[in-house]
Amino acid sequence: MKKRDLISIADLTKAEIEEILGLALKLKKDRGLTTDHLKGRTIGLVFQKPSNRTRVSFEVGAFQLGGHCIYLGPDDINLGQRETTEDVAKTLSRYLDCIVARTFAHQDVIDLGKFADVPVINGLSDLDHPCQAFADVLSIQEHFGHLNNLTVSFIGDGNNVCHSLMMICAKLGIHIKIATPKGYGPNAKVLKNARAYAEESGCAITLTNSPVKAAKGAHVIYADVWTSMGQEEETQKRLQDFKDFQINGQLVKHAREDFIFMHCLPAHRGEEVTADVIDGSHSIVFDQAENRMHVEKAILIFLLCDPKNT
Ligand code: CP
Ligand code: NVA
Numbered sequence: 001m002k003k004r005d006l007i008s009i010a011d012l013t014k015a016e017i018e019e020i021l022g023l024a025l026k027l028k029k030d031r032g033l034t035t036d037h038l039k040g041r042t043i044g045l046v047f048q049k050p051s052n053r054t055r056v057s058f059e060v061g062a063f064q065l066g067g068h069c070i071y072l073g074p075d076d077i078n079l080g081q082r083e084t085t086e087d088v089a090k091t092l093s094r095y096l097d098c099i100v101a102r103t104f105a106h107q108d109v110i111d112l113g114k115f116a117d118v119p120v121i122n123g124l125s126d127l128d129h130p131c132q133a134f135a136d137v138l139s140i141q142e143h144f145g146h147l148n149n150l151t152v153s154f155i156g157d158g159n160n161v162c163h164s165l166m167m168i169c170a171k172l173g174i175h176i177k178i179a180t181p182k183g184y185g186p187n188a189k190v191l192k193n194a195r196a197y198a199e200e201s202g203c204a205i206t207l208t209n210s211p212v213k214a215a216k217g218a219h220v221i222y223a224d225v226w227t228s229m230g231q232e233e234e235t236q237k238r239l240q241d242f243k244d245f246q247i248n249g250q251l252v253k254h255a256r257e258d259f260i261f262m263h264c265l266p267a268h269r270g271e272e273v274t275a276d277v278i279d280g281s282h283s284i285v286f287d288q289a290e291n292r293m294h295v296e297k298a299i300l301i302f303l304l305c306d307p308k309n310t
């Protein structure tokens with residue numbers, strides 16, 4: 001059987017997503033008890049960008065499964081610069097059992113997956129952040145006790161986090177409203193695919209340029225930074241373009257009374273969200289951060305230990 005990768009939420013069926021979420025919940029209940037799922041196995045973290053959550057959650061998660069991680073930052077492996085992505089993938093496959101990649105170009109993760117003999121997991125690219133989306137829906141499910149008839153409102157940039165969240169919501173039948181300034185909407189191809197998933201699962205994807213419209217009646221208000229890693233030279237323009245998209249006390253009044261606030265982190269207080277919201281009683285941002293580890297353990301078991309995928 002051909003090895004499986006997790007490059008995008010698009011790679012998985014609804015049933016597979018549910019299987020991973022179920023396993024993550026079970027692992028979470030075991031409170032970090034160590035297992036030997038990954039005994040003697042090594043995972044390489046090939047990161048071209050900085051990371052707190054992704055790096056630490058994979059390192060600790062793999063350790064709890066009896067495995068080992070090697071962090072390979074931009075000074076170690078400079079994808080496509082020091083050597084080709086193809087040579088990196090083929091070389092690392094001779095040492096490692098899995099590669100987690102954090103890249104700028106999404107194509108680099110696709111190429112790693114294509115040329116590596118071992119599973120490749122996308123730990124964030126400019127287009128997608130699938131591990132984050134898994135942690136997000138697990139956090140929503142834990143908070144509300146179910147995923148039925150919920151509305152998630154993503155307010156900000158139609159970026160990597162937005163894309164993965166939109167796809168996972170669409171696959172699982174969670175309504176999603178996305179409010180962006182004009183010109184910052186989600187990628188057209190990702191949106192087209194997500195609309196097809198939404199049609200199948202029976203939920204709605206709504207795009208708007210009005211944060212208030214998006215927030216109205218929402219169970220979840222979701223924020224991410226306005227300037228993603230790699231876009232730093234656009235910071236000043238983005239501060240201007242996104243100034244009406246801040247999630248603050250006024251805006252969240254339009255959501256349901258029992259709404260939750262979510263953010264993938266890192267956050268910029270005073271920009272995309274005010275401190276009273278992110279540090280307030282509706283915020284579940286650190287549950288999301290914790291759940292990164294539980295879902296990633298489940299993803300590792302799914303890709304590396306499940307006989308149907310290996
Ligand atoms: N949310 C997330 O991926 O955080 P890091 O960039 O710190 O890994
Ligand atoms: N959109 C952000 C997410 C960081 C976890 C970025 O790509 O920088």
